[in-house]
Amino acid sequence: MNIISRVTTAISVSAALGVAALLGAPAALADTGYCGYYSESRAVNSASKCTNKMVRSVIKERGTIHWAPYVSHGRTSWQNANYPSNEWYTYNFYTL
DSSP: OOHHHHHHHHHHHHHHHHHHHHHHHHHHHOEEOSSEEEOSSEEEEOOGGGTTEEEEEEEEETTEEEEOOOBOTTOEEEOSSOOTTEEEEEEEEEEO
């Protein structure tokens, strides 16, 4: 194997690992909840048992609670800003 093909192979493997890490990051950072997944920035209404519920992301940051909008099944409730000093996060839902 010559040097060019070794370098090309190394670059390809490195790029593939980088893409895999990026694609895997959101799921790895999300917690599992009753209606799907939630994290510091969103709540995903993805569980089939929540087709009759709406979900929203909730975060407490520097003593203030931020409520994202409610979303129906198959949608994501996003916080409208990035809160770097969060104290906790969760989600809540209501039944339709």
